[in-house]
Amino acid sequence: MYRPAAFQEDNVDKLIAFMKANSFATLVSILDGVPYASHVPLVIAMAGDTVKLIGHLAKQNPQSQALDTELLAIFTGAHAYISPTLYEKHESVPTWNYIAVHAYGIPKVIILNESPESMNQMINEMIDTYEVDYKSHWHSLSDEFREGMMNGIVGFEITVTRLEGKYKLSQNRSQVEQYNVSSTLLQSSDPAAHAVGVQIKQNLEANEY
Template sequence: MHRPTIFQEDNLDKLVAFMQAHSFATLVSTVEGVPFATHIPLVVTESDGVVTLVGHLAKGNPHWQAFDIAESLAIFTGAHAYISPTLYEKYESVPTWNYIAVHAYGTPKIITFKDAPEQMDQMIDEMVDTYEASYKSQWHSLSGAFRTGMMKGIVGFKMAVTRLEGKYKLSQNRSLIEQHTISDALLQSADPSAQGVGQEMQQNLE
């Protein structure tokens, strides 16, 4: 990802918090020589400075065939907003876009019910705990045949992140006056995404 120094964000806690808050990610790998993307929810954890991503795909999705072989990229994005040049002090200005993105690189390791049933159970429990903890008792009350059938129909994975890149493009290259003008305008917008960027800008200014 192109990251001009002024937009770089490398604070691990901040990046992990962002990934957890925007955990429906785009996972990109190379399948049969071409880029292949899948949009999936991920469980993001951090321990002793190591970030780990956990998720699963339908077995019919060929994406998992790229796992265990080469590096993949998980892209996390949040609110984004068009920035009008009318918000700048100088008349000779052009439009731009503000956004936050985090890229996580690593090699996914395959988890299957056939080869690692305990790991598959753990992966499912982690996802349920993250997205709907109250469903856990229902999941475990379902028949063993049903749960086994569901788990045989997916391929799980765990990816230790080897490289993490954050880009917070929030008008840091503009004057403080302009940054406040832009954030105020975004906060007053009827667009929830624009409001989100305004809030991020406000926090960044603070």
Template sequence: MYRPTAFQEDNVDKLVAFMKANSFATLVSIVEGVPYASHVPLVVKVQEDVIQLIGHLAKLNPQWQAFETVESLAIFTGAHAYISPALYEKHENVPTWNYIAVHAYGIPKVITLNHSPESMDQMIDEMIDTYEADYKSHWHGLSDGYRQGMMNGIVGFEMTVTRLEGKYKLSQNRSQTDQETVSAALLQNPDPAIRAVGEEMRQNLSMDN
């Protein structure tokens, strides 16, 4: 992604924390020569400095057929906010948008019940542990036939991240005064998503001071 120097974020711990907090991602692959995207919850794991993304798609979704051959991209985004030029010191300015985005690249490995039942069970358990741990006993209490039917209808995947890019566009290219004014204005907005951007700006400013 286009990352001007002022907006680049390469702190892996910070990026992983953002991915975990915003784990409903857009997964993009090239299927038959054209981009194909699915919107999926992902489990973000870090083991010995290796980042892995775990999830699954419906078996009828053709995107998984592109796995294991070419690179895919998982896009994680959070809150975003319109920034009015009226907030800047100087009159000659234009509107913009503040946001945070993290791009994770890798080649997904396919997991199916027929070929790797243990891996499929592990993938399901990790998804449950991440999103609703209390559901695990319910899931394992279902009949074997029902659970196998559900798992036969999906294709799991595990993607080792080979490239990670972060973009924190939080008015860092503006003066200190402009950044403080924009942050204060966003923090007063009734929309919690817009206030979240203001809070990210405030935290970023505190790190610089």
């Protein structure tokens, strides 16, 4: 990911918090020599100092057959157009503010008939993350139904080997311009633009101390 110095964010705790808050990710791999992407919910977990991404793909998804090489998981949040009229210098250009985190790693494949314990653990972690109250319902289903569902997916656990964060929040502009951008976005009726305004404001306040 292109990360000019002003926008680089390498605080792992901050990146993990963002990933957890925006865990519906884009999973990218190379399939037959071309990029292939799926959009999936992921569980972000820690094993000591190691970040793990846990999830699954439908077995019929061609990408489930491309889990033997490095994968890229892209996490994105709110984004907003930034008008050049908010800058002090007349000769300025439009841009876009956003936050993105890229996580790279090698997956470990989880298949029911090869590792039923790992498959059950993956399912339970997904349920605990996204709807803990569903767990009793899931376990009340017949073994035949649950096995059929689990046989239809390929689970994975990605050990993250590289984590890149980009917080593009007008940090390359003057403080006055950053306040102009933030206050304008905070007045927007667009929830995404308002959220970016909040992020810029928080970033400004954090750098005041």
